[in-house]
Amino acid sequence: MKRAEYETTADYRRALQVMREFVGEVLGGEIDQMRRFCFGDLTNAKFIGDIKDPDMYLVVQGVYIILCGDVYDLTFDNMGSWDEAGTYAFRGDTMNSFTSYFGGKEIEEASFGYRAKFFGADKKPELWRKIEEFHKIYHWLGNFIVIPNRGSARNGINGARGMFFGMRDYFDWFLLAVAEYQDKVKSGAGGDDNLSSFEKLLKENGNYEPYFLEIGAWENRFFLKHYFKDGRPGLLFKTPLERRVLKTAAPENRVGEGYYQDEEYMELLEDYLDKSKAVIEYRTNKMVDCLKEKLQ
Numbered sequence: 575m576k577r578a579e580y581e582t583t584a585d586y587r588r589a590l591q592v593m594r595e596f597v598g599e600v601l602g603g604e605i606d607q608m609r610r611f612c613f614g615d616l617t618n619a620k621f622i623g624d625i626k627d628p629d630m631y632l633v634v635q636g637v638y639i640i641l642c643g644d645v646y647d648l649t650f651d652n653m654g655s656w657d658e659a660g661t662y663a664f665r666g667d668t669m670n671s672f673t674s675y676f677g678g679k680e681i682e683e684a685s686f687g688y689r690a691k692f693f694g695a696d697k698k699p700e701l702w703r704k705i706e707e708f709h710k711i712y713h714w715l716g717n718f719i720v721i722p723n724r725g726s727a728r729n730g731i732n733g734a735r736g737m738f739f740g741m742r743d744y745f746d747w748f749l750l751a752v753a754e755y756q757d758k759v760k761s762g763a764g765g766d767d768n769l770s771s772f773e774k775l776l777k778e779n780g781n782y783e784p785y786f787l788e789i790g791a792w793e794n795r796f797f798l799k800h801y802f803k804d805g806r807p808g809l810l811f812k813t814p815l816e817r818r819v820l821k822t823a824a825p826e827n828r829v830g831e832g833y834y835q836d837e838e839y840m841e842l843l844e845d846y847l848d849k850s851k852a853v854i855e856y857r858t859n860k861m862v863d864c865l866k867e868k869l870q
Contacts, residue, residue: 580644588650589636589643593869596621596633605869608862614713625655629666629718638666638720640868641861642795646722646781653720656729663779665723667732670850671743672712674736675843676705677822689822693839701840704847711851716858719796722781734775741772742818749789749798749807752776756784797860800853810849813842 580586600618601607613628623632630653639648646664654662677689687696687705695701711717723730735741735748755773758764766774776782787795793802801810809815820834828835834842 575644575647577644580647583649585639585649586643589639590869592621592633592636593640593865596636597869605862605866608715608865609858611715612710612713613715613718627666627668628713629668630655634666634715634718637715637718637861637865638664641864642720645787645795646720648720656723656733658728660724660726660730660778663722663724663781664720665730665732667719667721667723667735668712669717669719669745670712670846670853671736672709674743675846676709690843692822692824693834693836693843695840695843698840701844701847705843708847708851711854714854714858715861716797716854716856717850722779724779725775726778727775731775731779734772744811744818746801746807746810747815747818749792749801750809752782752792753789753807755782756789760784797857800849800856810853811842812845 575583597603597605597608600616600621601611613631613634616622616628616631616633621631621633623630623635625631628634632650635650635653638653639650642648648664652662653664653666656665675689676687676695677685677691686709687702690696690702690705695705721731723732725731725734727734729736735751736743741747741751751770751772755764755769755776758768758773764777766777769777780786789807790802790805792798792807793805801807811818817838821832822839823833825836827833
């Protein structure tokens with residue numbers, strides 16, 4: 575839908591109203607407070623809604639609609655939770671994960687950062703400080719993105735990129751996969767016999783087709799400059815793809831070659847923390863800038 579037409583829809587108008595009320599009631603009337611706002615700390619049920627994941631809170635769904643709803647003709651009704659039937663075409667996603675790399679959430683203090691503790695990260699004060707800082711910012715607005723999510727795998731595309739096809743939540747890997755899929759479609763090699771299992775899931779979502787939105791357009795449309803070079807997705811994180819799928823475990827449980835060892839995992843964490851922080855801060859500021867313009 576053309577942007578001007580989309581901005582006349584009831585969902586777009588509702589999204590603006592939700593955002594204005596959020597700014598007034600939660601941010602004290604100052605939208606710039608969203609530049610450092612952790613949605614994981616939001617307690618006002620009015621803006622949380624029915625889905626208890628910060629990347630799908632009602633107010634965050636409103637952000638998706640305001641900023642990029644015209645790309646996918648987003649509505650509050652076509653965004654929703656995972657289910658096996660693929661009921662909802664779109665879902666919010668957290669781009670750079672805490673749990674996948676560090677382990678544990680704030681629910682139990684003993685579990686916080688348990689993966690990193692396997693490798694002695696808690697014995698390195700500067701690294702542990704970065705981990706605690708990342709935990710505070712990974713639910714900032716700039717770490718959220720809405721994606722086409724239908725798929726026959728458990729939890730759709732969101733679940734598939736997270737664990738079921740080995741991407742371990744790396745967003746740069748996901749973009750590379752979309753680009754490779756689009757290349758196959760454009761070359762005429764987009765039949766099932768030539769597609770990987772993950773690419774077959776992408777095929778179930780017409781919104782990943784190059785005729786719908788070329789991967790090169792994602793860079794500016796979704797504020798993804800860190801993941802692109804010369805108009806094409808590239809690897810942001812330095813860990814080679816084949817090393818990203820190793821397992822984490824306490825030293826006594828690392829049997830065989832399929833496990834990270836201390837030095838490699840510590841280097842992975844440092845790289846992941848520094849680059850993820852840069853992405854989150856950049857995208858948050860760009861998204862808030864655009865929201866300010868739309869709310870004027």
